[in-house]
Every structure is written in C-alpha cells, then in structure tokens.
Amino acid sequence: MAANLDFSSDNAAGATPEVLSAVADANHGTAMAYGADDWTARLEAAFADLFETDIAVFPVATGTAANALALSALTPPHGAVYCHEFAHIAVDECGAPELYSGGAKLISLTGAHGRIGAGTLEGALDGAGWGVQHHVQPAAVSLTQLTEDGTVYTADQVAELCGIAKARGLAVHMDGARFANALASLGCTPADITWRAGVDVLSFGGTKNGALAAEAVVFFDRDKAQDFLYRRKRGGHLFSKMRFLSAQLLAMLEGGRWLDWAGHANAMAARLADGLTALDGITLAHPVDGNIVFARVPETLIDRLRDGGAVFHLWPYADGPTIRLVTSFATRADDVDALIGLAASRLSGA
C-alpha cells in the first residue's frame, strides 16, 4: 500500500471500522426517533461512567454545533466570552457563537502556544466594566483542549483558569474537538481536566477521532442544560435517527478505544516531529503534545513537499513559514516515514 502523505487534518481521515460496524449494527428494525432510542439511553450512562459523575449528554454532528450551542447555554446575548485569539470559535466558525448566543461578543486573549495565560485572563476580566451598562458583561471562558497550537493544558493549568473564571461568576466551556488527544497525552482521567478542574460544559469531539460525524455536548452542571433540548432543536441539530449518532459515540467509548485511537495519532505526531527536527533547517513552532506538528521550514521546501505529494496547510498565524501537519487514527508509521523521507530528500536537493 502506497504511503498516504495527506496530513491536512484529522478530519481528512475516514471513520474507524469499529464506528462503521456500530452504525451497521444499529441499523435493525425501527427505533423511536429524536433520541428516545436504546443507544441514546445507554449513552448517558456510558459518559457518566467515563467522567465519574452525573452528567447530561447531547449528541450533535459537528464541532461547531457543539461549541456554539454549548456557549449559548452559558452567556446572555449581552455577554462576553473570553477565548484565545486563535480559538476555533473565534476564527473558524463563521460567527456561529454569535448566531447561537444572539450576538454575544468573543473577547480574544493572547497567550503563547495556544494557551490563554492566567494573568492575561485576570487582566482582561479586571478591566471588563462589570455592571456598567455600556459594556457586554463577562459570562464565560472557553478553553480549547488540545489547543489550536497542538499543546495541552495540564489539569493544574485548567484549574487555575477555571478558578479565575469561577471567582468572578463566569462559566467555563471546553472545546474538546481533540479532547481525546489531550487526554491520551496527559495520562490523567477525563474528570481531572474537566469538572474537577472547574469545567461546566465540554464539547467532546468524536469526528476528528474516527467517527463519521459525532460529537457530544457534556454538561457537568445539569442546571445549565435545562433548555438545551430546545436550543439544539431550533438550531436544526436534533437528529431524527439519533441512534446512529449515539452508536458512534458508544463504539468509541467501548473498551477505551477512543483513547487508543488518539494515542496512536499522538505517537505518529511524535514520530513525525522527531524525524523532521532531526533534519537541518526544520524546527518546531510549538511543543507537540498531541497529534499536530507545527514545523518551521525553509520557505523553498513548502512547494517541494507539495510537488512530492504531501498535503498540509501553510499556517497563517505564525512567524515565518510554518506548516501544520496533523495525524489521525489512520496514519501509519510508513506514512510518517515517507513524509520525513520526502522532506529529507527535498532539503538535500535544495
């Protein structure tokens, strides 16, 4: 089998065989529509086990839906949501949080390697014009785990940011499109980096980790989920044949597969980072904690890699020529080695 040099994104991969089988297995007979089916009933229990606490779970099909709907439950229309300046919700969702929240404002915060700095968050909140009618009012903080720069927040870092938020009455959302990759990297429990650290709502990602299309909005604070059913429906995100969403998520959780898949993707990224940085002229823009490698490369190399068949994104939010390479459950060591080999040959040919 020829090497696959497509490192454009983890969502360029298909679904795992286990996910596909689960969908096929769920396709027998009729089932009550809109979530009143057996698979969805089992889902809440499975997530409660995973997170070691009582939760409310709502399957949706896209990460943007999960994020925007979750945030809409945390902020009034006149609220402010604090996030990293490169957060997916801020730059890659075409205004979905604004739509679902009725016009709340995202406040972008800087921070090295994709992480919001505690001091930066504190400073922003302290200067926020609390109680002044001219200003949007601080309502929520959104953290991305794995961050958009491919790094993790440790449990302590999450707890510190949540502490700052909670002390001021803000809710905390975690965009976990790559939650599995972060967890596989950190080696802690799901609870440790979510509700135990202060997170109220998690967008639990499935699609980037081997699902066809499945995410779960997980509320650790049931009070905040009170009207989520209606929010999801009016967003057009209530699936009639919900069993097929729930079956995907159940298949992921079963036997810890989701962490195995993410762990594999992470290992492939580490292998890729090691191989590339062993070459002259290639360095890392960010630590590689999960399944994303940001490699600073000689500008001439970019086209040469593409000519050699490699697929990836040139990263716009970086100093100097930087390419983003993403691995997935489906990435093989051969694929990684082939890309490293290609880079080596094109560098030497320069």
Place this chain on the structure above:
Amino acid sequence: MAANLDFSSDNAAGATPEVLSAVADANHGTAMAYGADDWTARLEAAFADLFETDIAVFPVATGTAANALALSALTPPHGAVYCHEFAHIAVDECGAPELYSGGAKLISLTGAHGRIGAGTLEGALDGAGWGVQHHVQPAAVSLTQLTEDGTVYTADQVAELCGIAKARGLAVHMDGARFANALASLGCTPADITWRAGVDVLSFGGTKNGALAAEAVVFFDRDKAQDFLYRRKRGGHLFSKMRFLSAQLLAMLEGGRWLDWAGHANAMAARLADGLTALDGITLAHPVDGNIVFARVPETLIDRLRDGGAVFHLWPYADGPTIRLVTSFATRADDVDALIGLAASRLSGA
C-alpha cells in the same frame, strides 16, 4: 420474522442497505474535508441531471436545518414567510426559521388537507401592508410536498401558488422532507413540480426515505445561493467529513432507487388505507397520496391498538380521534396486514 407494528414515523426506520454500503465504500483513505471531496463534486452533477437544469446543492443532515437555512436565504429579518398553519416549519421546528432568519415572521394560512389554498394566499398577500413600515414585509412562501396531511400538490397547484407569489415578488421554498413520496405519487418529473412550476429552493429529503441522515438544499436560482456557504457554516451544519453525507445522497439517486423506496412506502400506505377503511367505523381524514394514513377511528380502538403492540401518533390537529400511520421503505406487506388484522380483531371485540 415477527410483524413490525411501528407506524410512528418514517424516521423510525433505519437506513437502506444501499445507503449503508455507500457510506462504507466512501470510507477509504483520506479525502479533503468540508466538501472538497469527490463525492460532493459528483453530487451537483447528479442533482443537475435529476432536475434537468443548473443548480446549486448543499448537503445537510437534518430537515429542520435544510428548511431553516433555505428560508434564511429568502427573507430578510423583517420579512414574512407564508405557510400552512400545520407546516413543519411553523409547528415542529422550535423556532428554527426564526433563529436562522434573524426573527422573520411565519404567517400561518389555513387550507384543507394540508394544502394552502390559492385564494387564501392571495387574500393574505393582498392585505399584507406592503411598504408600510409597521409591518413585516412579504418575502417568501413555503409549501410542503408531501404535505403534513399526507397529500400532494399537483404540478398545477404548485404553479398556481408560485404564480401568486412570483407576481408579487416573493420567493418560493418547498419543504420536501417527503418529496420522494410526492413524486412517486404524482408520476411527473422532479422539474415539473419544482423550478418549472416556480420553486426557487427545495429541501430535498433523504432521511425519511432511507438515509442515515442526509438532506440536500437545492437552489434552482443560483443568485439566491450566493452566501449559503456561510449560512450553513455558521449554523454548524458544515460537515468536515462531507463525503459521508454526499455518498448517502448519491446512493439514493443511483438508478432511481429513491423513487423505488418511496413508491414502496406509498404502496404500503395505500394497502393500509384500503384495509382499514374496509373495516366498520374507520374512515380517512385525508386522501392518502403518499406514505401517511390519517385514520379516524373509534376512540376505544386507540388503546386497544396500542395494547396490541401498535405504535403510532394520536393526531392533535384533527376533529375527532384520529391516528397517524406512516410507512417507509422498510415496511412490509406483512406488517401492514398485521396492523389491519389487529384493528379488525379489536374492533369486533369492542
């Protein structure tokens, strides 16, 4: 195999084997995300063939998303959308059209058997306060085909309503959640009851007709689709692994399968209607043009049918006790006959 007495809805059925196979077939290797894949590229051509005209097609996963997004492209926030009082967009979407349009108003019109009457539409439009700043301004008409009462609009009826709308500058949307059932019933071409009759945008339903979750928003007027990409994305309805949506729709269209499946569902509904109305005390509330039977039954029969294992909805929008029975691609003649038999036995036992 035991008879399946679940007639609650066509979305209680699973997916057809052909749809599942197509998803599995699409699951090989990587593919560009967000619609830049081969399956999606083929989709526009397939729909253009089907509708015999140039079109723009946007796959989404739910009918509510298809409808609300389509309408948002046709009305300003201060616009009015005219629809039947029992239209799905008016009563079953929890305000999705209002969310996506930014607050446009749905104007409910009466009409026998789920169809908007031409005179009723004309009267409503004539009294609409055109150009008066105090009033929302007429922007669009939405027709449901198959209607919520299980009836069809003929091509002439569609054309008449579209004519009234077009003469006054309104756009026309068709909610085709059961478009296949209507078409299988009418025996005309897809073009005849859409753009040739004056429809601008169609919500082409797949989910109720054997897909896992796949609908297509079809624009016959490309100008109106100009910013649909952004609307879809900010609604959270852009799938990263779009190929799996497109593959479902392609599998449906291939060789006219979608009409075969809908035709089967219709035949089962006809068989059911015939069988039930042959019994004393059961009559039809509406003509059975597609795959939905509204049966007026003795009140005592309702619980007896349920005790016998039948699953269905008691219909709230009817005079006298009325049950709704929906068939699908998966309904077998044995299922239908078993329900008729159950009704017969419980009626006689009364």
Place this chain on the structure above:
Amino acid sequence: MAANLDFSSDNAAGATPEVLSAVADANHGTAMAYGADDWTARLEAAFADLFETDIAVFPVATGTAANALALSALTPPHGAVYCHEFAHIAVDECGAPELYSGGAKLISLTGAHGRIGAGTLEGALDGAGWGVQHHVQPAAVSLTQLTEDGTVYTADQVAELCGIAKARGLAVHMDGARFANALASLGCTPADITWRAGVDVLSFGGTKNGALAAEAVVFFDRDKAQDFLYRRKRGGHLFSKMRFLSAQLLAMLEGGRWLDWAGHANAMAARLADGLTALDGITLAHPVDGNIVFARVPETLIDRLRDGGAVFHLWPYADGPTIRLVTSFATRADDVDALIGLAASRLSGA
C-alpha cells in the same frame, strides 16, 4: 380657532404644555448622563408611590421599544408569547419582539372586542406541547390595556388571565400604551390592574397621552429586571440625556395630570360615540371604554368625511366598513361636535 378634524391617532397630537415646560425646566446646567441624574432618581420613587409597591423603572422613548424590550426579559429565544391576534406587538411592530427576544414566537389568540378570552388562552396553553423539544415553550402572555379595539380589561379579567398564566409558570406583560385611558375608565388604582392582578411587567405609555416621546418599562418583579440595563443599551434605547425623558414622565405623574388628560380624551370619545350613534346608519363595532371609537358607517360616508376634512383610519380588521376615530388630551368638544356635524350633513346629503 377652527375645529381640528384629525382623529387619526392620539399620537398625532403634540405634547401638553406641562410636558414641554418640564423639559425646559430640566434644561439647566450639566447633569450626569445615561440616567445618573436627579430626575431619573426621582422617577423610581414616583412610580413606586403610584403603584404602591417596590418597582424598577426604565424610561425609553417608544412603545415598540418598551414592549419588545419588556418581552425579551420574559421569554427565551425558544419561547412562545401569547397575545391577541390584533395585538400591536403582533401586527404593528414589524417584528420587534422577534428581534429583541432572539426569535421567540408570538401565538395569536382570538377574542371578541380585542380581549383574549380566558378559555381561549387555557385551550392554547393546554395544547402547547410542554416539554416537547420540537415546540417553542410557553413563556409569557401579553395583554393590551386599553385593548386595540378600545376596550378595557377589568381587574377581574386581568386577574383571571394572569391566574391561568401563572398557574402554568408563564410571566405576564401588559402593553399599556393607553394604560392611562384604561385606568381613567376603570376608576381603580394602578396596582389593581397590574401587579395585584398578576402582571409582572408593564409598558407604561406616555407618548399617546401628551408626552413628546416617553414610555416607562415598569417591573413589579425586580428579579426579571436583572439584566434590563444591558438589554436597553444594546437596543440603542439608553438616552444619554435621560433627564429629558424622566422629566416628561415626572410631569405627567405630578398631581395626577396623566389621568386628567386621559380622562378628558375618554370623555371626548364618549361624546363622539354618542353623537355618531344618534345618527341613522352609524353603529359601534366595539364598546367605547377609552379614547377610541370604532364606528360602522355606510361605505359612501367614508370619502365624504374625508372630503370634509376629517382624518382617520379605515380599519382593516373589521366586518364591513369601519372607521377608527381616536381622541386625545388635545381634542376639544368643538372638534368632536364638528365631526358629528360633518357626518350628519354628509349622511343626510347622501
């Protein structure tokens, strides 16, 4: 002075001299902007006295703003607001409630003479699909006092409707654009037909009763007013020179002037109704409880009255030719008599 035959609306009148003087009196020196001025500070006390209870008051400049902002505090975006089918919020505000609520749905209820019938409200609420995710959820009832048909709700009628709403957890809004006229007609206290009867928020009208432009949103339940400051500001309804709004309202309340003005308008309407109905061929479409007369007239009379200089609206929501005549603080008995005389002469000339 020639008779003024303009009975088009009470907002066609200017401001009372007392209101104008109060504005001029407030125009000395600087004052803290945005409501931190002395006039606004006095306003809350004045309204608390008037309503014999603790309240929160927010001046705005238009009735549409008052209504839409008030409702936005009572309903989530997925909520339903029940109102009369001819309610100003439903037909004359171009979708303002939808804008401010983020897309909530107005449910129109029928009822004779502009009043929502208790049974109609109960029926609508009982069939509302409570807790079902496909349906918008009942959130509020809005009553108009004086109604759009010129009638009053008695305190008992208000209490009955509020009781139905409250028993089901809904909040109650009162559109009091002509609250003064209703109160002058009923002869009860402001408290009796508002919070004592169950009203949570009142749009207290000033503009139609002699102000330049001044309304007050009055919250009897302070909890519901928690974020109203932000809602008002983001709607662009926070006046920097708030003293000029507050001064108008204070001038109205002073010495009960507002009720005197409304009482005068009501008396003029009664005189007009008496005079017109004494003529052959003119009857009343609705009881005249306040300052609005709906007169059923021979169709030929309409143009003749206009030819004679009368200004009024032909009413679209009526059976048979019906004209609406509105009186105000500024209407003189001579104006009324002149109109009656004109009608008499044109009828006899027919």
Place this chain on the structure above:
Amino acid sequence: MAANLDFSSDNAAGATPEVLSAVADANHGTAMAYGADDWTARLEAAFADLFETDIAVFPVATGTAANALALSALTPPHGAVYCHEFAHIAVDECGAPELYSGGAKLISLTGAHGRIGAGTLEGALDGAGWGVQHHVQPAAVSLTQLTEDGTVYTADQVAELCGIAKARGLAVHMDGARFANALASLGCTPADITWRAGVDVLSFGGTKNGALAAEAVVFFDRDKAQDFLYRRKRGGHLFSKMRFLSAQLLAMLEGGRWLDWAGHANAMAARLADGLTALDGITLAHPVDGNIVFARVPETLIDRLRDGGAVFHLWPYADGPTIRLVTSFATRADDVDALIGLAASRLSGA
C-alpha cells in the same frame, strides 16, 4: 454665575435654546405620525443641501441606534465590520451592532490617536479569508469622526481608507457622533469628508452638539437604504411624534448653527489644552483636534481635581494616568479658566 467644572462629556450638557424653541414651535396642532409630517419632509431637503447630493435621511434618537442600524444595512450576519479597537461601536454599545446585524463580527484594528492606519486595514483585509466558508466575510469599515481619541481624519485620510475598503467591495460607515466638531476643525465641506471621500452611510450626531436627543442616519447610497424603514421600526426606533426629532435637527442646521456650536466647543477645548499644558507635569496624550482633551497628569492630581469639584473620566485606554475632558456648546471660557486655575493651584500645592 459659578463656574461649571463638569467636563465629563458633551452629553452632560443640556440642549441649546434654539433646539428647545424649535420643539416648542413644532408643538402646534396635530401632525401625521411616524414621519409623514412637514418637519420631516423638510429634513431630507435640508440634508441634501448640506451635503450637496441626493440622500436618504432617517432621524433616530440615540447614537447607538444610529450606528447599529446603519451597520445592519451594510453587513450580512456572517459579515465582518472593521473598526478601531477603541471604537464606540466596539467597546461602548453593549453589543448593539451584533444585535442589529444578527451576529456580525467586529474586527478591532489598532492605530495611533484613534485613527485606523491604512496599512493596518490593508493587512487585515488581505488576511481575511475571503470566500472561505469558515470565516466571516469582510463587509464594512466603520470610521469615527471625530475619533474616540479626539482627533480628526482629514479628507485625504478618509479617502485613503475608503479607497482600500471600496477596492475590496466593502461599504464604509462613519460614526459621526461628533461629526460637527470634526468638520468645524477641518474647515472643509460635509461632502468632502463623507461621500466624496467614499463614505456610504453617516451617523450624523446631534445629541452631543446641543440637541435633546436627535441623530440622523444619512445614506449617500440610496440602494443601501432600501429596507431601512423596516430595520428602524423593528428596532423600536420609529418615533410616532417624529416632528419633534426632525424639528431639533432642522434647528441645528438652520444658518449653520450646528457648526457654530461645535466650533465653540472646539475653541473651549483648545483653550483648555493650552492652559493645562502650560502647567508643569501636564501633557497631552493626543492632539486636540476637536472638543476632547486627553491630559496626562500626575496621579496625585486626579483626586485633588475631583475634590475641587471637577467632573471628568479617568481614561482606561491609556498609558499612565490620563483624564478625559470634554467641552460642549455650553462650556464657557470661565469654566475652562476655572479648571485650569484649579489644576494650577492643586499642582503647586502638591
């Protein structure tokens, strides 16, 4: 008369006698409501004369309403509006632009002294992700004239920014809450710094320049104003007694009074700046082009000025202790000199 040391804002001043008289003069007899009156009819002609071109004018009562409504006519919900990071629309309107636009995103740009830098705008637009569905799409630029830092854009500077915007298809809005002060400072014609330079819509400020509450949304491109009537109404910003808004604006324009008033305010600010900077330890944070002085002062002086009766804002968006002092039509030379004297005495007393 004692000196008035309130330099908190130009909206702390009342109205000019001329404005008050005009309102009183307009208060005779009845007038057609909602803008169909003589004053409003004259307004469009008066503004057309002033701007030497055909225009559409819409009076509203607040600057936030003017800005948010104007922007809503220029951007779709998925659009981006570029503005200075300290722009009123971005930081002082509690999300009004987001409400009225249906969730569009404000993109903040840096720039010295409150002015957007041409290069900064170009850079932001070049990197905007045009045509990429994940990103909001550039729709408009908003300039503030006088800027929030009290400086002007010259006609050339406006033209340069408009050129950059127009070359890329963006519309241009000007927030002219202090347009009069800018114009009085620049000495050019209103046309020169608006439509001739490329501005499409102007929020023409009246309230800060001697009106009770009156602004005008001025469209130089009538096509963009097509549905503004409805937008204004559904925002609750349509005044029934519109004549009182229009009369204020007419009184301002008459005989160029508005420029006289603004010129006076500017002269007072210049006098204040001169006096303060003659003192040791006080410097200007920004050039004083209009009626706002940003003075860098010794930190100890701030409380001492307040103890002496001075009223002003400590400015949060500045390096080091900076106070904002605003003059108005009502500021007298004695007031200015008194403040300078107070500062001198408190500095020397330090």
